[in-house]
Structure formats: structure tokens, C-alpha cells
Amino acid sequence: MRDRPDDRGGAGRPALASAVVSSALALAVTDLRGQVLEANDAFARLLHLRPDQLTGGKVGDLLAAGAGQEDVLDLDRVVEDLLGGTPVVMADLLARRPDGSALRGQALCSLSHDGGTGAGAGPVLLLQVVDSDSTDRRRPGDHDALTRLRSRHAVVADLTARLRERSGLLGVIACDLDRFRVVNESLGHAVGDELLVGVARRLIAGVRGGDVVARLGDDEFVVVLTGLTDVAEAVDVAHRLTRHLGAPFEVDGPQQRREIRCAVSTGLVVVDLDAAGSPCPAAGGGAPPPLDAATLLRDANTALDAAKAAGGGCCRVFTGAMRERAIHRLTVENDLRRALERGELRVHYQPVVDLRDGHRSGFEALVRWAHPQRGLLLPGQFLDVAEECGLLPAVDAVVLEQALDFLARHPDVRVAVNTSARRLDGTFAADLARGLHRRGLPPGRLAVELLETSLASGDPIVERELLDLADLGVAVLLDDFGTGYSALSYLRRLPVTGLKLDGSFVADLPEDDSSDRIAAAVVSLAGSFGLSSICEGVETAAQAEHLAAQGWQSAQGFHFGVPAPEERWFPRPLAPTGGTPRAARVPT
Structure with a gap:
């Protein structure tokens, strides 16, 4: 055994002694030769001794095994390992108490440099003993059966x-x-x-x-x-x-x-x-x-x-801000679950315009929440929470149903709906086909918008869904293109039919050269793959003219119309005088 530092065992370790005495764990402090300097009541009770019988004794004698037992705590080897750099040494223990009962447990040993007073004060040994047998006699649930930790x-x-x-x-x-x-x-x-x-x-x-x-x-x-x-x-x-x-x-x-x-x-x-x-x-x-x-x-x-x-x-x-965010998230989640049950989600429609002739070519269906207390909520106020708590597929399903009803009421309209990757679970294309068939709608009037990240994982189920949508005749558009992975491999391999340029690249047009080059590159990419091209976030006539000159086919944004309820784009016909109003059904 290597030389030990001076292990003077006198008094004078107030901080460590105080922690040991007040601990609920069975703890003892010894010098490096095993003489007990401090021990708490829990340690004394574990050994069926009084506290005054511990101080000054040898821990090796206190934890000595009975005749024929091999699981004696080898204190010299423990100290050797600790001085060698091991932070904690754990040893199984089977010993006999003075009253003859067995102590089965585990000893956890570590060095403490909570230096004492006086010259020559050195490290001490901190010993914790866990009684395995006593844990089995505790109330059910007081300990974890696998790890022996507290429950x-x-x-x-x-x-x-x-x-x-x-x-x-x-x-x-x-x-x-x-x-x-x-x-x-x-x-x-x-x-x-x-x-x-x-x-x-x-x-x-x-x-x-x-x-x-x-x-x-x-x-x-x-x-x-x-x-x-x-x-x-x-x-x-x-x-x-x-x-x-x-x-x-x-x-x-x-x-x-x-x-x-x-x-x-x-x-x-x-x-x-x-x-x-x-x-x-x-x-x-x-x-x-x-x-x-x-x-x-x-x-x-x-x-x-x-x-x-x-x-x-x-x-x-x-931090307190974390608590506020957690409370807000839970409130939104609970309210959103009730909203799905009560039919509080609404769909607003934003027009998509053909840049070549200025005519409206379709709509994008965008969800809104008619909250009974907070009023009309935009997607940014609840979709993140919906995704975190697994409710986004349910929200997508509500929007799709309302959009299909919208198509059934307006035979000459095309609509695009947003769909999350979670909804592409192997059942989406089949459910969509049934919804179209039930209403007698041609698949070509519907487009599905996906974020690039939906494809980046290479999930075979997602890819199968896209192939099924293509077989059905439903268009697939990559939404917010340019903000995700933008991998050309899936444009070549998967049945994507169109690209939508993210509005962040449109906001500074036509003045910003970087945005201009990106927009030109994306529309060129769409053309080379034979894909349709749509740009979002168009707010000025100058932007619309610049994008049309670049070759973009379609656009949407506040310049052409804000998202609005169905009645904004298809007003109810006026009722004849004295007659009964004829109103189109409004989605609920």
C-alpha cells in the first residue's frame, strides 16, 4: 500500500461533521486507517448501536463479517483505489452486527478534503452504507427494485x-x-x-x-x-x-x-x-x-x-420565464383539445394568382382558431404547441375536411392544404382518396403542401405516401423552399410537382441582389425539373412584376389578398325581397 498523508483523527472538521450529523443517510467519517471520527444517528441505527459507541472505534471492527464470511470491507484496498484517483469505491457488504443480526448492503466510500483545523490535517474517508435488507422491509414503493435507489x-x-x-x-x-x-x-x-x-x-x-x-x-x-x-x-x-x-x-x-x-x-x-x-x-x-x-x-x-x-x-x-412558458403551453394544449372537440377551428383562404395573366388560379387553405376568450388566433399562436403535444395531425385533418367541403361547394376552384410529416403515416393517401370519392371530387383540384424537412429523413413510409398521392393524381408542393435542406436528390427521386419560394426571399425584392439571385436560381431549378413555381409573401406591385419577369408562374401574398373566410371570396347571394335567404353552408 502506498504512503498515506497524515491522517490525523482529531476534531476540527465542522462543515463536514455538520453535514454528516444532519444527513438522513447512514454516514460516517473515518481517518484513512479506519478510526471513526464522526457518525450520525442513521449509521448507528443501521448497526444497532448507540451513537456514543461509534466514535473512536474501528470501522473494520464495526462492519466485520461473521465466521466463514468473505464479504469483509477491505479498507486498505478501498483507500488505495481512492488515493489512486477513483472518485467513489462501491463494495458489497455482508456483516454481523453486535447483536448477531446480519447486515447485507453496499458501502460507498469517497475521500473528502473538507480540511480540518490544525497542522497536518489531511483527507478523510466518507463512508455511506445502504442496507439492502432494510429496504425490502420498507413500505412498498420506497425504493426502486432495479437500481436500489430511492423511488x-x-x-x-x-x-x-x-x-x-x-x-x-x-x-x-x-x-x-x-x-x-x-x-x-x-x-x-x-x-x-x-x-x-x-x-x-x-x-x-x-x-x-x-x-x-x-x-x-x-x-x-x-x-x-x-x-x-x-x-x-x-x-x-x-x-x-x-x-x-x-x-x-x-x-x-x-x-x-x-x-x-x-x-x-x-x-x-x-x-x-x-x-x-x-x-x-x-x-x-x-x-x-x-x-x-x-x-x-x-x-x-x-x-x-x-x-x-x-x-x-x-x-x-x-427560470421563472420557463415556468410561464410551461403554463402557457399547457393552457394552449388543453384549450386546443377542447377546440378540436367543439369545432372551433376555421379555415381561411388566401388567393393564388397566375402572374402571367393576373387571374386567380386557386387558394391556399390556412387554419385559424376562433378561441372563445382570446378571439381569432393565427397559426403562429398555437401550431408549435400542437406539434409538440402530437395534435398537429388532428389539426391537419380538420383543415382537410373543411377544404374538401369548400371544393364541393365551388366546382371550378383548386385548393392547396398544408400537411405535416406526422400525418404521412401510411394512411393519409387512402383517407384522402376516400374523402375525394365521398364528395365526387377530381383529385387534380387538390394539392398537398409539405415542408422540405418532411422528405429529408428518407422515411420509406413518407415516400410511399407521396407515390400513392401521385398515383391518385394529387399534386405535391414543397412549401417554404430554400429554408430547409433543399436536397436535389428528392426532387429527382420523388413525385414532387411544384416549389413554393419562402416569403423571406421575396420581402427585399427587387432591391436586394442576394434575394434576387436566390429567387432566380429557384425558378430556374423548378423549370429544369418541370415543376410548377409559386412564390409567397408578395406585398407590392413591384415585387409581382419582378417575379413575373424572372419566370415565376404564380404568387400569393397581401398584394393579391389576405387570408379570409369563404364568404369574402364567394359572397352569399342576395335574397329576393320577401323571400327566404339562400345561403351557402359555412364550415364550422
């Missing part, structure tokens, strides 16, 4: 107890694995379980003494940070755990042991309990709701969602 029920109880103390800073880190479902689906649940156990071990190894690690379910974990000196300390722990968990894992695959790289996202919330649980200004501030364990976990998960929205594999610190 949601237990961590909520722990947070509730800490909140009652109203003292110091308290941090909560929520974390989960990005795309963990892919591991289960591709390698099986046994490999997924092994990965979760590996995450649990890394969390335990990466936290400070006295911090609590729990598994909430699936791949969701939480860390409770106590004894914080400032917000920066909590942020440092959160970022360190994020990096540590992002390193490759070695797991047993179906045929061989393999490496898995699975990024982890984390969200952190820090509260000042001395200020009645107000979020720390350095952590974002904001007027908090009444503080309880559920609120802390929710705020940590809100920050976690922000980390995932930023691309995953990173950490975000909770």
Missing part, C-alpha cells in the same frame, strides 16, 4: 422533510437519457436495464456526500443537493453529472459486449429556503407558487425540457 415516493417524502427546515439552499436536478427508447427497441429491455443500473452508479459516484439520488421511473432520475454554499456550486454539480453521464457505457449486448453512447439531459432548480423557498435570483428568479416537493420536481423537469429542446446532452437552469 419517487421516497424522494418526495425526503424533499417534504427538508422543506420544513426552511434553512439554506436546496437544489434538485432532474435528468433522463436522450432517446432511451431506441436502446430498448434495438437491443432489448435487458440491455436497457443494465444501462439504467450504470446510470445509477455514475450518479452515486458523481454526487457529493449527503446528496440524495433517486429513480422516478423509466429513465428518469433525480438528485437532491443539500448543504450548498451558493448557486454556482449546484450548477457545477449539474454540469459535471451531465458530462459524466454522457461518457460511453459498456453493456452486454445480445451477442457481445458493446459500447453505448447515450447523451443525458439535465435540468436544475435551486431554491433559497431562508427566503421561504423563493428561486434564487442567480438561478433565474420569478414569482414562485407555494413551494412543495411536487413544485420542485416540476420546475426541475421544466428545465430538463428546455435542455432537450436545446438539442439534448446539456444542462439548463430553471
Whole structure:
């Protein structure tokens, strides 16, 4: 065994001693030769001893196995590994208590440099013991059967107890694995379980003494940070755990042991309990709701969602603005679900004009929401939420039904409808064919608009849907062209029939040379592939004339007409005097 620093075992480690004594975990501090310097009541209860029987004793004697037992805590080897750079050493434990009962569990050992007073003070050993048998005797739900970490029920109880103390800073880190479902689906649940156990071990190894690690379910974990000196300390722990968990894992695959790289996202919330649980200004501030364990976990998960929205594999610190966004998102989602049930979505129609002769060639169907309290809402006020919560296909379906009814009422009109990639699930073309057949409509009067990103994934189901639409005779337009991937391969391979230039390239025409070159290049590209060309966002006569000169076939924008209800373009006929009004049916 290598030389140890002076392991003077006197008093004088107030910060560490205070953390140990106040912890709910079974903790003890020893010198590097195993002499107990401090131990808390939980540690004493674990060994069926009184606290005054611990100090000054040898931890090796306290945790000695009975005759014939091999699982003795090898303290010399533990200290050797710790001094060699291992952050945490975990060892299985099977020992006999003084009263003869068995202690089965796990010892987690780490070095602390929470320096004491006096010359020669050096590192000490921080020892945490988890009693496996006692966890089995707890109330159901107090521990996680797979990882042996605390469960949601237990961590909520722990947070509730800490909140009652109203003292110091308290941090909560929520974390989960990005795309963990892919591991289960591709390698099986046994490999997924092994990965979760590996995450649990890394969390335990990466936290400070006295911090609590729990598994909430699936791949969701939480860390409770106590004894914080400032917000920066909590942020440092959160970022360190994020990096540590992002390193490759070695797991047993179906045929061989393999490496898995699975990024982890984390969200952190820090509260000042001395200020009645107000979020720390350095952590974002904001007027908090009444503080309880559920609120802390929710705020940590809100920050976690922000980390995932930023691309995953990173950490975000909770702010009051995040809470406001989350509340707004939930409100919009709930209202939108009711709107779909109550038929509050409306379709407005924007004319598309042929630039060659100025005649109206069709319409684009655009959704609006007749909100009972907020009035008429534009797509930008709710479609992002609809996409996040999986409601966008339902919104698309409502718009399509109303647009088909519109076509049935106006036999000489063509309409384009927007469709999300999620709607192209293998059933869209067939549903569309039934809708057209039910109304006796020719497919050529309908066009479907898709964003470029719908095609960029190369999903075979999406590609099959496009081929089915082509066989049906429905046109497919690439919307907002130039803002996505703009890959020429799918223009050559897939049955796309037209390109729509995004309005951002039209706004500065005809003065802006860069926009002018882009518009000219796209219309040339459309012509070379034999595609129709439409430009959006035309607001002035000068823009319309310039685009027509470039060779663009069609255009839409405020210059030709704003999106408006059906009655704006097809007014109800006036009723004869004394007669009964004849009104076209308005979509509801």
C-alpha cells in the first residue's frame, strides 16, 4: 500500500461533521486507517448501536463479517483505489452486527478534503452504507427494485422533510437519457436495464456526500443537493453529472459486449429556503407558487425540457420565464383539445394568382382558431404547441375536411392544404382518396403542401405516401423552399410537382441582389425539373412584376389578398325581397 498523508483523527472538521450529523443517510467519517471520527444517528441505527459507541472505534471492527464470511470491507484496498484517483469505491457488504443480526448492503466510500483545523490535517474517508435488507422491509414503493435507489415516493417524502427546515439552499436536478427508447427497441429491455443500473452508479459516484439520488421511473432520475454554499456550486454539480453521464457505457449486448453512447439531459432548480423557498435570483428568479416537493420536481423537469429542446446532452437552469412558458403551453394544449372537440377551428383562404395573366388560379387553405376568450388566433399562436403535444395531425385533418367541403361547394376552384410529416403515416393517401370519392371530387383540384424537412429523413413510409398521392393524381408542393435542406436528390427521386419560394426571399425584392439571385436560381431549378413555381409573401406591385419577369408562374401574398373566410371570396347571394335567404353552408 502506498504512503498515506497524515491522517490525523482529531476534531476540527465542522462543515463536514455538520453535514454528516444532519444527513438522513447512514454516514460516517473515518481517518484513512479506519478510526471513526464522526457518525450520525442513521449509521448507528443501521448497526444497532448507540451513537456514543461509534466514535473512536474501528470501522473494520464495526462492519466485520461473521465466521466463514468473505464479504469483509477491505479498507486498505478501498483507500488505495481512492488515493489512486477513483472518485467513489462501491463494495458489497455482508456483516454481523453486535447483536448477531446480519447486515447485507453496499458501502460507498469517497475521500473528502473538507480540511480540518490544525497542522497536518489531511483527507478523510466518507463512508455511506445502504442496507439492502432494510429496504425490502420498507413500505412498498420506497425504493426502486432495479437500481436500489430511492423511488419517487421516497424522494418526495425526503424533499417534504427538508422543506420544513426552511434553512439554506436546496437544489434538485432532474435528468433522463436522450432517446432511451431506441436502446430498448434495438437491443432489448435487458440491455436497457443494465444501462439504467450504470446510470445509477455514475450518479452515486458523481454526487457529493449527503446528496440524495433517486429513480422516478423509466429513465428518469433525480438528485437532491443539500448543504450548498451558493448557486454556482449546484450548477457545477449539474454540469459535471451531465458530462459524466454522457461518457460511453459498456453493456452486454445480445451477442457481445458493446459500447453505448447515450447523451443525458439535465435540468436544475435551486431554491433559497431562508427566503421561504423563493428561486434564487442567480438561478433565474420569478414569482414562485407555494413551494412543495411536487413544485420542485416540476420546475426541475421544466428545465430538463428546455435542455432537450436545446438539442439534448446539456444542462439548463430553471427560470421563472420557463415556468410561464410551461403554463402557457399547457393552457394552449388543453384549450386546443377542447377546440378540436367543439369545432372551433376555421379555415381561411388566401388567393393564388397566375402572374402571367393576373387571374386567380386557386387558394391556399390556412387554419385559424376562433378561441372563445382570446378571439381569432393565427397559426403562429398555437401550431408549435400542437406539434409538440402530437395534435398537429388532428389539426391537419380538420383543415382537410373543411377544404374538401369548400371544393364541393365551388366546382371550378383548386385548393392547396398544408400537411405535416406526422400525418404521412401510411394512411393519409387512402383517407384522402376516400374523402375525394365521398364528395365526387377530381383529385387534380387538390394539392398537398409539405415542408422540405418532411422528405429529408428518407422515411420509406413518407415516400410511399407521396407515390400513392401521385398515383391518385394529387399534386405535391414543397412549401417554404430554400429554408430547409433543399436536397436535389428528392426532387429527382420523388413525385414532387411544384416549389413554393419562402416569403423571406421575396420581402427585399427587387432591391436586394442576394434575394434576387436566390429567387432566380429557384425558378430556374423548378423549370429544369418541370415543376410548377409559386412564390409567397408578395406585398407590392413591384415585387409581382419582378417575379413575373424572372419566370415565376404564380404568387400569393397581401398584394393579391389576405387570408379570409369563404364568404369574402364567394359572397352569399342576395335574397329576393320577401323571400327566404339562400345561403351557402359555412364550415364550422
